Every structure is written in C-alpha cells, then in structure tokens.
Amino acid sequence: MGRYADTPLSTVRIERELSLRAVLTGAVLGILLTPSNVYAGLKIGWSFNMSIIALLVGFGVWQSLARRNTHQPAWTLHESNINQTVASAAASIISGGLVAPIPAYTLLTGQQLDPIPMMAWVFSVSFLGIWIAWYLRPTLLNDHGLKFPEGMATLETLQHIYHHGQEAVVRIKVLFSAALVSAAVKWVDGFVWAIPRWAPTAQLERLTFTVDPSLLLIGFGGIIGIRVGLTLLLGALLAWGGLAPWLIDQGWVMLAPDAQGPQFAKLVEWLLWPGVSLMVCSTLTALGVRLFQTPKKATANSTPRARAPFSPGPAVGLVLSIALVVGLQAALFGIDLWMALLSIPLAICLAVVAARVVGATGIAPIGAIGKLSQLTFGLIAPGQVPINLMSANTAGGAAGQSTDLMNDFKVGLAIGATPKKQVIAQCIGIFIGSVVGVAVYLALIPDPQHMLLTEEWPAPAVATWKAVAETLTHGLGSLSPQIRWAIFVGAFFGVLLGALDSLLPQRLARWLPSTAALGLAFVLPASTSMMMGLGAVLTWIVSRRWPSVTERFAITAAAGLIAGESITGVGASFWEMFKGL
Structure with a gap:
C-alpha cells in the first residue's frame, strides 16, 4: 500500500x-x-x-x-x-x-x-x-x-x-454501511410499510411541509454545506410558507375546498416562474463575472506541462x-x-x-x-x-x-x-x-x-428548461400580469445576488444566500428542502464538535446514503416494470 x-x-x-x-x-x-x-x-x-x-x-x-x-x-x-x-x-x-x-x-x-x-x-x-x-x-x-x-x-x-x-479500507466500510442503512429504509418504505409523511397541521401538509423519510436528502445535505442548506430552508419558508398561502388567498392559485394532502403540482405551476428567473439570471450573471475574472495567461513554473503532438x-x-x-x-x-x-x-x-x-x-x-x-x-x-x-x-x-x-x-x-x-x-x-x-x-x-413535476418527481431541471422554452416560444405576453411581475422580481434579485456573490471578497460573499439554492427551493417541495437543510445542519454541528471525523468520513457517509436509496429506488422501479410484462 x-x-x-x-x-x-x-x-x-x-x-x-x-x-x-x-x-x-x-x-x-x-x-x-x-x-x-x-x-x-x-x-x-x-x-x-x-x-x-x-x-x-x-x-x-x-x-x-x-x-x-x-x-x-x-x-x-x-x-x-x-x-x-x-x-x-x-x-x-x-x-x-x-x-x-x-x-x-x-x-x-x-x-x-x-x-x-x-x-x-x-x-x-x-x-x-x-x-x-x-x-x-x-x-x-x-x-x-x-x-x-x-x-x-x-x-x-x-x-x-x-x-x-x-x-x-475504513472509508469503504463507512460507505457501504451508510448505503445499507439507506437502502434498508427505502426498502421498508417501499415494500414493507409506507412510512407516514408527518405534518403538524393539514394546512402545512397542503403547502408540502411534511417530514420526508429520505436518507438520500440527508446525504445531499451533508455534501452541500451549511450555506446552501440554510438557504434551502429560507427559500422553502419564503416560497411555500409565505408566497404560496398569499397566492391562495388572492385567488391566483385555485385549490379545491376539499383538497387533501400536499398540493405541490398546483402551487409549483406559479412558484416555478420567480424561482426559475432567479436561478437563470443569477447563474448567467455569475458566469459572466467569473469568466471576466478568470486569468488568461499561463505562467512558467516547474509543474508538468500538457503537450499535444499532432495526430489525425x-x-x-x-x-x-x-x-x-x-x-x-x-x-x-x-x-x-x-x-x-x-x-x-x-x-x-x-x-x-x-x-x-x-x-x-x-x-x-x-x-x-x-x-x-x-x-x-x-x-x-x-x-x-x-x-x-x-x-x-x-x-x-x-x-x-x-x-x-x-x-x-x-x-x-x-x-x-x-x-x-x-x-x-x-x-x-x-x-x-x-x-x-x-x-x-x-x-x-x-x-x-x-x-414529472409532481411531489414524488419534482424534476426542477426539467421545470426550468420547460419554463424557459415556453417563455421564448410564446412570449411573456402569454403569462398573467402577476407572473410577469414575479419573473421581473426574481430576475432583479438574481442579477443582484449573482453579481454580489462573484464580486464581493470571499469573507463577505459567504454570508450571502446561495442564489442557486434559493431559486431551487421555489421548485422543490418544502419537505425536500427541509430534509436537505437538516442534513446540512447536522453535518455542520458534527464538524464543530468533531472536525477530524467530519473531514474523514462526512462525504463518504453522505455518498453511501445517496447510493443506497437511489439504487434501491431504481431496483424497485425495474422490479415493477418486469412484473407488468
């Protein structure tokens, strides 16, 4: 070795x-x-x-x-x-x-x-x-x-x-142990006993504030870090805890009076527009600034140099x-x-x-x-x-x-x-x-x-591409005035936060919310953002108490949680598909 x-x-x-x-x-x-x-x-x-x-x-x-x-x-x-x-x-x-x-x-x-x-x-x-x-x-x-x-x-x-x-070898053991635990939870939830999605009230459940027993989400939270995790929590509160109830009260999103359970599909049709405009404008702004700041000239030193001899x-x-x-x-x-x-x-x-x-x-x-x-x-x-x-x-x-x-x-x-x-x-x-x-x-x-675009499969990247294509195909005029204003507000804050994130010194920029995570929280169910935020907070707490343990095993354990649940979920889908043949 x-x-x-x-x-x-x-x-x-x-x-x-x-x-x-x-x-x-x-x-x-x-x-x-x-x-x-x-x-x-x-x-x-x-x-x-x-x-x-x-x-x-x-x-x-x-x-x-x-x-x-x-x-x-x-x-x-x-x-x-x-x-x-x-x-x-x-x-x-x-x-x-x-x-x-x-x-x-x-x-x-x-x-x-x-x-x-x-x-x-x-x-x-x-x-x-x-x-x-x-x-x-x-x-x-x-x-x-x-x-x-x-x-x-x-x-x-x-x-x-x-x-x-x-x-x-020790890290591999941690990886496989985490994967087995995550796979077992997913298997129990899918095949043995559906783990209930708990919510404090029926109103919060309709707004997608439920507890999702997904260790994959906890694992991703451990990878994304405390800044992104807290931003997801903030975005969930803004979008699903603040804006969504207001949209219902204003009558801009109509829910059936007897609607039970999370109403993700209805609400996300409106919320994705400010979220997508925030993500698109912030990432394009940051991309332009970072490209402008990227060094253009190489400096000579003793490190290995890449060579490209001609070959057809x-x-x-x-x-x-x-x-x-x-x-x-x-x-x-x-x-x-x-x-x-x-x-x-x-x-x-x-x-x-x-x-x-x-x-x-x-x-x-x-x-x-x-x-x-x-x-x-x-x-x-x-x-x-x-x-x-x-x-x-x-x-x-x-x-x-x-x-x-x-x-x-x-x-x-x-x-x-x-x-x-x-x-x-x-x-x-x-x-x-x-x-x-x-x-x-x-x-x-x-x-x-x-x-797709449901609580089970939110597919935020699909929602983003679809929204941009629809807007470019039909024009902003095809959208309601309220949605157009939401797009404008989201774009404004996206450009502002994207520029600040790229231009401010790192010691100051780290206190800004992550614009990608903030926009994503408008497209994901609140339950998903909550669980990822929880994973980020738990990992941060452990890192403050046991920094060496976190440095050695946090990413490995998180990767195991992600792999275990996702492979089990995919296996279950194949099993159902073959059963139907």
Whole structure:
C-alpha cells in the first residue's frame, strides 16, 4: 500500500494503465453509480461526482484480492485513474439531457424518444464534449491560474489511498454501511410499510411541509454545506410558507375546498416562474463575472506541462462527433441541417466557457450554459421548441462531458498518465452511461406527462428548461400580469445576488444566500428542502464538535446514503416494470 509513499506521482513508471480489469472495474462501478445520478437529478436537480467513490471502491476490492492471492498483481495507481475515469464518465451522462431537456421536450411536444434513439442522442452530445476537451487540454492545463479544484480533490484522494491504504479500507466500510442503512429504509418504505409523511397541521401538509423519510436528502445535505442548506430552508419558508398561502388567498392559485394532502403540482405551476428567473439570471450573471475574472495567461513554473503532438485520430473523432450530433438533430427532431450545424460552434464556445469556469472555481455552470444556449436559439429561431431544447442540449451536454474530462486530464497530468488512454476510457464510460442512464430513466419515468413535476418527481431541471422554452416560444405576453411581475422580481434579485456573490471578497460573499439554492427551493417541495437543510445542519454541528471525523468520513457517509436509496429506488422501479410484462 505504501509503494508510492516516497515517490512523486508524476514520476511513477506506468506499469499497467488501460488494463482489462481497470476498464471492467470502472464499467461495473459506472453501471452501479449512474442510476444514483439519474434518480437524484429527477428528485432534486443535483448530481454527485462519482470519481472519489470509484477510487475508494476499486482500490479496496483489488487490494483485498492482492492480499489473499500473492500472485495477483498489485492494483496500480494508473489503473485506479482509468477506473475512476470510466465510472465518472458514465455517471456524468445526465449532463447529456436525461434529467432536463429530454423530459422537457416530451412535456412540451408529447413525443417520447424510443430507447435506442435516446441512447444515441445522449451519447452523441457527450462524445462531442470529449473531443472539445482534447483540443482544450494543452491550453487550459498549461494555464496555471486554473486550478481545477474538483480534479485536485480526486488527485488528493488518489495520493492519500496509496500513501495510507488502511484509511481507504475504513472509508469503504463507512460507505457501504451508510448505503445499507439507506437502502434498508427505502426498502421498508417501499415494500414493507409506507412510512407516514408527518405534518403538524393539514394546512402545512397542503403547502408540502411534511417530514420526508429520505436518507438520500440527508446525504445531499451533508455534501452541500451549511450555506446552501440554510438557504434551502429560507427559500422553502419564503416560497411555500409565505408566497404560496398569499397566492391562495388572492385567488391566483385555485385549490379545491376539499383538497387533501400536499398540493405541490398546483402551487409549483406559479412558484416555478420567480424561482426559475432567479436561478437563470443569477447563474448567467455569475458566469459572466467569473469568466471576466478568470486569468488568461499561463505562467512558467516547474509543474508538468500538457503537450499535444499532432495526430489525425482526434480530428477524425471531432468530425465524426459533429456529423453524429447534426445528423441526429435532423433525424430525431426534424431540425434543419443549417440550424443543427449552427449548434456546433455555439457548443464549442460554451464548452470553453464552462471549462474555464470549472478550472477557476470548481463549479460546473451546466445549467447556465443550457439557459444561455436556449436564449440564443430563442432569438435565432423564435417559437420552435425542438430547436430551443435540443440544439441547446448539444451545448449543455458537450460542456458537461468536456468539464468532466478536463478534471480527469488534470489528474492524469499530475501522475504522468497517457491522455489518449484517458480518452478511450472516457468514451467507454459515456457508452455505458448512455445505455444504463436511458434504461434507468425509462424505468423510473415511463409516463413523463403525468409523473414529472409532481411531489414524488419534482424534476426542477426539467421545470426550468420547460419554463424557459415556453417563455421564448410564446412570449411573456402569454403569462398573467402577476407572473410577469414575479419573473421581473426574481430576475432583479438574481442579477443582484449573482453579481454580489462573484464580486464581493470571499469573507463577505459567504454570508450571502446561495442564489442557486434559493431559486431551487421555489421548485422543490418544502419537505425536500427541509430534509436537505437538516442534513446540512447536522453535518455542520458534527464538524464543530468533531472536525477530524467530519473531514474523514462526512462525504463518504453522505455518498453511501445517496447510493443506497437511489439504487434501491431504481431496483424497485425495474422490479415493477418486469412484473407488468
């Protein structure tokens, strides 16, 4: 376990890298972890980076086998990197549209893609992102003002498990223990006894203030931090505790006098408009400010530098990906070829923007990229829903996969990995993710028209894409005056808070509410925001009392809670689907 303890990782000799076992381990983990992100994306609109989980599990499994069989070759550092590249590429497939533009397209047009065309589409936009990342690699990795924090976190974990192997084993035990507890709660709630959703009063229950027994939400709360968690609580109180009762009193939202239980679907039809405008305007404002602040020039130092010798292979890959994306836009959505071609330069430009922002801040602005491309196509082709959603999906999907691979390239540069082999691993990952992700989405949501934008499946990203497409298609004039004012107020505070968050010093900005979380709370049921806020508060309390324990195990335990519930939920959906055959 300590074989690399005294050796700089960038000088470690590559013994095995793109081995069959590394690829298969990443593939298996990708198959297991991709459903978690699809499930979470439809529940709360957020996903989890799976690189660190893949590193821990792959290391633990193969080191255990090596101890039992002395003839078993050691699990090398470079195999670990390939393993996490495959697994994280598969799990990040949701940026290809599965939890946002694709369901929004179905809701607005009534057309549902068949499984194979949907897999091909999700793969194609992700495949384009891989080749954009390849050509961005030398420039961005040699810019030492871009730190790629998420990639560095993966690198630190990689270093840690090879220098302190026993610690990795302990974290794996915590991961699996948390997953088993979460899975057991979900199984009991789904198959044995429906755990009641408690609310203090019937009125609060109608406003969605119930206690949701979801350990997945607690886990996400442990990851998002105290600032985001408290903002979700604040947003729930503003939207569902303050604005929603006022809307009912004013008669702007009509509920049946005898309505029982949470009235999420009725209320969110109004509340999503100020929430979406807040999120869109704040993220676009912050994106513009951060891009302006991002360092543009590299400085010379002694760290490894990325090089890109000419090779025809990447050029062929880029051309093939462009042909695939353009052809599928025309074949699946009836988009004119010239309009489909126009999505390519926009996707490349926005992928560059996203990669620079991720390099500087660690925050992937995929939501902002999607909205910016929707606005662009709304101006170029007003009133055309397929173009607005699916051409914009090209930019969002390419940017998502590009930023994921750029983080992997950052790790690979530090340990002396082979970039071409990382690209192969990424391609394998997105193929697996496309197949598994689409299968999981179709199993979870067989009827998007009736299942999405409900309390069970709030799908906030779907609501956002749908709302922007509707506004750009029909114009603000199609909305009531009250909703237009709500959009204006939300946009005003979004621009204000987005600018302050980016311009103020960090010591002051951390006291501002998180604009993304504030807007999200208008689209999620109050119960969801409450449970995530509870997870954030509990994690913060533990960190104040036992900081070392939180630093070691908080993220690992949270990841286990997320994986346990989501995998069990997906398994239950497949079980119900097969029972009906």
